[in-house]
Structures are given as C-alpha cells and as structure tokens.
Amino acid sequence: MKTLNFANGDSIPVLGLGTWKSAPGEVKQAVIEAVKAGIRHIDCAAIYGNEKEIGEAFSELFKAGIVQRDDLFITSKLWNNMHHFDDVEPALRKTLEDLQLDYLDLYLIHWPVAHKREVIHPKDASGFLPLSEVPLIETWEGMLKVQDIGLTKHIGVSNFSSNKLQFLINNSRKKPEMNQVESHPYFNQNDLFDFCQRHEILFTAYSPLGSRDRNIEDAPDLFSDSTVRQIASTHACTPAQILIAWAINRGTIVIPKTVTPSRMKENLKASEIVLSDDEMHQLNQLDRKYRFIDGSFWIKEGNGYTLESLWG
Numbered sequence: 554m555k556t557l558n559f560a561n562g563d564s565i566p567v568l569g570l571g572t573w574k575s576a577p578g579e580v581k582q583a584v585i586e587a588v589k590a591g592i593r594h595i596d597c598a599a600i601y602g603n604e605k606e607i608g609e610a611f612s613e614l615f616k617a618g619i620v621q622r623d624d625l626f627i628t629s630k631l632w633n634n635m636h637h638f639d640d641v642e643p644a645l646r647k648t649l650e651d652l653q654l655d656y657l658d659l660y661l662i663h664w665p666v667a668h669k670r671e672v673i674h675p676k677d678a679s680g681f682l683p684l685s686e687v688p689l690i691e692t693w694e695g696m697l698k699v700q701d702i703g704l705t706k707h708i709g710v711s712n713f714s715s716n717k718l719q720f721l722i723n724n725s726r727k728k729p730e731m732n733q734v735e736s737h738p739y740f741n742q743n744d745l746f747d748f749c750q751r752h753e754i755l756f757t758a759y760s761p762l763g764s765r766d767r768n769i770e771d772a773p774d775l776f777s778d779s780t781v782r783q784i785a786s787t788h789a790c791t792p793a794q795i796l797i798a799w800a801i802n803r804g805t806i807v808i809p810k811t812v813t814p815s816r817m818k819e820n821l822k823a824s825e826i827v828l829s830d831d832e833m834h835q836l837n838q839l840d841r842k843y844r845f846i847d848g849s850f851w852i853k854e855g856n857g858y859t860l861e862s863l864w865g
C-alpha cells in the first residue's frame with residue numbers, strides 16, 4: 554500500500570477506511586473485513602458513536618495475530634464539547650479505552666467549533682461557546698500536551714481553513730501535521746491543498762464519494778458524472794475507483810467509508826490506478842465548490858458562528 558510521510562519519517566497509508574455511519578452491529582465486522590482485505594488505516598471519531606465496537610474489532614484482530622498494533626494507522630477526533638485545555642486528555646483517554654488501544658497514530662480537532670461540555674449536538678445557540686471563550690489555540694495546546702505524553706503519535710485538525718491553519722502556525726510551537734477536509738472533484742479545494750503542501754501539512758480527503766449514504770436532497774451524483782464515467786470506462790474500473798485514484802494521484806490521503814467487503818477490495822485496488830495528466834486535468838475541471846458537508850448545522854441564530862467565519 555502506498556504511503557505518505559510525516560516530517561519525522563512516520564508513514565500513513567494513503568487509503569483509509571471511513572467509519573462515520575457504520576452502524577453498531579456492522580462496524581466491527583466491517584473493520585475486521587477491511588483489515589483482512591489489506592486496509593491498514595482506519596478513520597474514527599468519538600462522535601461516530603461506534604468506537605467501542607471498533608475496539609472489539611482491533612482486539613480480535615490482534616488476538617488472532619492477523620495484524621499487530623503497529624501494522625495499523627488509527628485516527629480519532631476530539632469532539633466539539635471537549636475544547637478546553639483540561640478536557641483534551643480525558644477525551645482522548647476515553648477514546649483509547651473504547652478503541653482498546655494504548656496510543657493513537659493521529660488525533661484531530663474535529664471542527665473549529667466549540668460547545669458547552671454537556672452539549673453533544675446543540676439544538677440552539679445556548680449550547681455553543683464562542684471561540685473568544687475557548688480559543689482554538691487553547692485546544693491546540695491541549696493537543697500538543699497529549700502528543701507530548703505519548704497518547705498519540707501525531708496531531709492535526711479537521712475542517713480548518715488556511716487562515717485558521719496560519720493562525721496556529723504563527724502562534725504555536727508546533728503546527729498541525731494534518732488537515733482532514735471534504736475533497737472530491739466537485740470540491741477539489743486546490744487552494745487549501747496548495748497551502749498545506751507549502752507548509753508541509755498532510756491533507757486527507759473526506760466524503761470522497763459524495764457521502765452517498767446520506768441521500769442529500771438535490772445533491773449532485775459524482776458516480777453519474779460523464780467525465781468520471783468515461784475515465785472509468787477507459788480504465789475498465791468503477792466511478793468510485795476513479796474518484797479514489799484521483800485523490801491519491803494528486804497526493805492526498807483518502808478515506809472512503811464502506812461496510813461492504815467487495816467495495817473494500819475495490820477501493821483498495823483503486824490505489825494502483827495511474828491517471829494520465831490529461832485525465833487529472835479533466836477531473837480538476839469538474840470543480841463546482843459543492844460541499845456535501847456544508848457546515849450549516851453549526852450556524853444557529855445568535856451563536857456567533859457564520860458560514861464565513863467557519864470556512865474563512
């Protein structure tokens with residue numbers, strides 16, 4: 554499996570398994586099947602509500618000797634209600650307990666949005682905390698601490714704009730090692746990707762297939778796109794494989810979610826597809842700045858967040 558490297562030489566497999574929406578009752582088997590198929594990178598988050606079951610999968614895989622801990626690259630994310638400096642370590646310890654691990658490979662701040670500790674999903678403005686009260690730099694200091702004490706090898710962020718990354722670069726002793734954001738040919742995020750490359754920050758593309766299990770009303774369908782289909786037919790592969798190959802050929806990490814074993818193999822195989830410069834150009838031309846995760850769920854009247862302040 555192809556990998557990219559962190560500054561210290563540690564590697565991350567370019568293809569990972571997403572686990573959002575992988576339901577209790579299916580996610581354990583999905584992770585076991587994925588690892589058996591050869592996937593070595595699993596993307597988790599406390600908010601996905603399935604880390605306990607994923608932990609059972611890891612425990613079984615290790616006990617059966619199918620892989621060892623250091624064969625896997627495991628990511629998780631700090632939820633928005635644990636942004637205070639003193640909350641970061643307990644949040645990560647809970648994730649480690651659920652995943653039955655001693656350390657993570659990568660821990661990310663999930664969103665540049667803060668909630669009150671007791672509020673997981675705010676219904677209105679009263680559940681939020683303004684960033685002036687819990688500045689992102691405070692949360693980032695908490696991330697540095699959990700890395701220093703060995704609970705995670707690498708630290709980074711998710712859903713951060715270049716301005717927010719620049720702020721951490723300017724104001725901290727260590728910059729994020731990863732930014733995980735939405736990216737696919739309808740929203741290629743070229744500028745943000747360039748920024749990350751210039752600053753040696755790795756870039757992970759989430760929802761690379763268009764978050765298809767959410768059935769978003771009026772959403773465009775990447776699989777029906779005529780350019781994607783035509784390139785798929787040239788390579789005798791599926792549209793999903795072209796979308797994954799596009800992400801990998803341009804130098805990003807990509808984390809398609811699936812609970813279907815045949816798709817795990819299909820997605821893994823996509824990492825071997827080499828796209829020509831012309832094919833990459835055609836796919837890059839498809840950009841229409843379309844977000845399947847538009848962040849509007851964070852904007853509540855009077856909470857101080859706007860789409861401009863979220864993504865800008």
Ligand SMILES: NC(=O)C1=CN([C@@H]2O[C@H](COP(=O)(O)OP(=O)(O)OC[C@H]3O[C@@H](n4cnc5c(N)ncnc54)[C@H](OP(=O)(O)O)[C@@H]3O)[C@@H](O)[C@H]2O)C=CC1
Pocket residue numbers: 570571572573574596597663711712733734758759760761762763764765766767791793794808809810811812813816819820846
């Ligand atoms: N940091 C963040 O804020 C976010 C992170 N993420 C991460 O990124 C991951 C992926 O994004 P997500 O939004 O889940 O959506 P994806 O774009 O990965 O789409 C997942 C859907 O595609 C289907 N699928 C997967 N492979 C294939 C294939 N080869 N052929 C046809 N259909 C396929 C899956 O079906 P099935 O499972 O039924 O096989 C599922 O319905 C998440 O699971 C999560 O780990 C996602 C959103 C936000």
Ligand SMILES: O=C1CO[C@H](CO)[C@@H](O)[C@@H]1O
Pocket residue numbers: 573598600846
């Ligand atoms: O990773 C993600 C999926 O789940 C979360 C909501 O429950 C999203 O906010 C987030 O972007």
